[in-house]
Amino acid sequence: MPAQEALVSAARHFTAELLDSWSIPRDKRDSAVLIVDELAANAARYGHECMTLQLVLDHHVLHIVVVDSGAGVDRPSHDIAPDEHGRGNGIVGFLAQSTEVRQAPEGREVHACLQWPA
Incomplete structure (x- = not known):
């Protein structure tokens, strides 16, 4: 999809609906939606x-992968207060059991995994 902030809510709603259809436990679904x-x-x-x-759902492990077409260099945002910038990575790190960021030929790939007992 186009990398537009207006489409973030579409990604969030798509995730919630898909995870509901997969019968993901509510707390994990909510965490996954926030990560997405x-x-x-x-x-x-x-x-x-x-x-x-x-x-991707694989044996009680939900793999969330977001790939963008960026070069991995954060552009400074002058319209965001310093205390509001950079919290997202901390939230993802707190909610996910594992995270990984790597530069791929397509752009930056961010992987986050959620797991729960069988």
């Missing part, structure tokens, strides 16, 4: 042209 919101917002802000959201 943060990652999609970052991709929209820094990702240049496009972003991709991938959700």
